Amino acid sequence: MKVEILEEPLSPWVEVERYEREVLSPQHSGQYGAATVFSGTMRDFNEGDGVSGMLLEHYPGMTDSHLSKISQEAIDRWDILDTLILHRVGVIMPNDPIVLVAAWSAHRVEAFEAARFLIEELKSRAPFWKKEQLDNGERWVAKNR
Amino acid sequence: MKVEILEEPLSPWVEVERYEREVLSPQHSGQYGAATVFSGTMRDFNEGDGVSGMLLEHYPGMTDSHLSKISQEAIDRWDILDTLILHRVGVIMPNDPIVLVAAWSAHRVEAFEAARFLIEELKSRAPFWKKEQLDNGERWVAKNR
C-alpha cells in the first residue's frame, strides 16, 4: 500500500509499471490476476469554459492520512492484495496527469469495485482544492463531478 | 481505437503510456480527463489447483473483428474518446500479463463503465480458450469467472 503526494509531474503508467515490478511481483507473484487503474488528467475545459492552468492546493498531513485510511478500507472490504494512490499538487497544466488510483486483486470484480471506491472517496473527502485559471481571471472549482 | 493480439510478452503499462503519448495526446490533448485500465495477469492457481503454465488459443481473424466490434460499441455507448485492447496468445507463464483493456473519456464514470464493459464482453464472447498445465496433466478451463 502506497500513498504519495507529488509536487513534480506525474507519469501514471511509469509508476504503475514500477510498482508492479518492485512491490507486487516480488510480494505477490502469481496471486494477482487483476489490476484496475484509474488515471485522471487535466482537461482544458470545465463547466463550459476554457481552462489554461490550475493550482492544486491540499492539506499536508491530512491528505496522506485520509488516503491511507481509504486504501486500508478498500483492502479490507474487497480482499484486495495492494493499492497505490498518487496525486499531484501545485501548478498543473492541461493534459498533465493529476491522479492515479490502482487496486490489485485475484479477481477482476474486486479490483474494479475497489478502484472505483478509491477515486470516489478521494474526490468526495480527500482535502484537495482546485483553483482554475480562465481567460478572464481565476475561480475555485465548486462542483467536483 | 486499437486492438492487437500478441504472440510475444505484453507489458501493459508500457503500452498504455505509449498509446497516450502517441495517439491520445496528439489527437485529444486536454479532452480526456479520465482513463480506466484493466490488466489481467496469469495466476499460479485456479479452481483450487496449482497452475504452472497455460496455452492460450484463439480464432485468428474472429478475435480481432469481435474485439473491434465491442470497442466501437463502447465508444458509441459511453461517449468514449478512444479504447485500447491487447491480448496475449500462445504459451503463458504465471505472473505474465494476459490482457489489457483501456477506455479514455472526458469523465470518470464513463471511463469506468466502458472499461468494465470491454473486459466483460471480451471474457464472455471473444474466441479465446485457455488450457492449463497442472502438476498432474492439463485441462481446458471451463469456468471463466
Added chain:
Amino acid sequence: MIEIKFFASLREDMGRGEAEINAADAATIGEVWARVADGKVLAENMLMARNMEYSSVDTPVADGDEVAFFPPVTGG
C-alpha cells in the same frame, strides 16, 4: 466449398482442426455439423460462427463460407 474449423477442446475431440465439404451438401450450419461430425452430437453449450460472426444451427450457409464450431470461450 465450405471450410470448417474446430477450436480448443472440440478440436481435440474431433481429432482435427479443419474440414471441408461441398456447398451443395449443407444448407445450414446444423447440416454442416451433421456432415463432418461422424455422428457426434453437437453439445448444447457449443458455439458456432459463420464467416467469423456468431451464428446458430439454423443460419444458412453458402459457397465460400467459413464455419467454425467451438466451446464456451475463456479468454481475458
Added chain:
Amino acid sequence: MIEIKFFASLREDMGRGEAEINAADAATIGEVWARVADGKVLAENMLMARNMEYSSVDTPVADGDEVAFFPPVTGG
C-alpha cells in the same frame, strides 16, 4: 495553544491561512471558529477537522490540537 488552519477559498475569505488561540478560550470546534472568525458565519457547507480527522462544530478540543476549516474538496 490550539492551532487553526484555513484552506483554499476560505483562506482567501479570512485573509490568512493560520491562527492560534489559547486552549482555555474554546471547548469545541464551534467555539474555536467564533474566536477567530471576526464575526463571520461558518457557512453550512464548510468542513472541519480536528488533528486531521473530520469533525463537527460539537467536537471537543484540547491543548495542542490542530483545527482546520475548509470548503468542500475538489481533488482527483
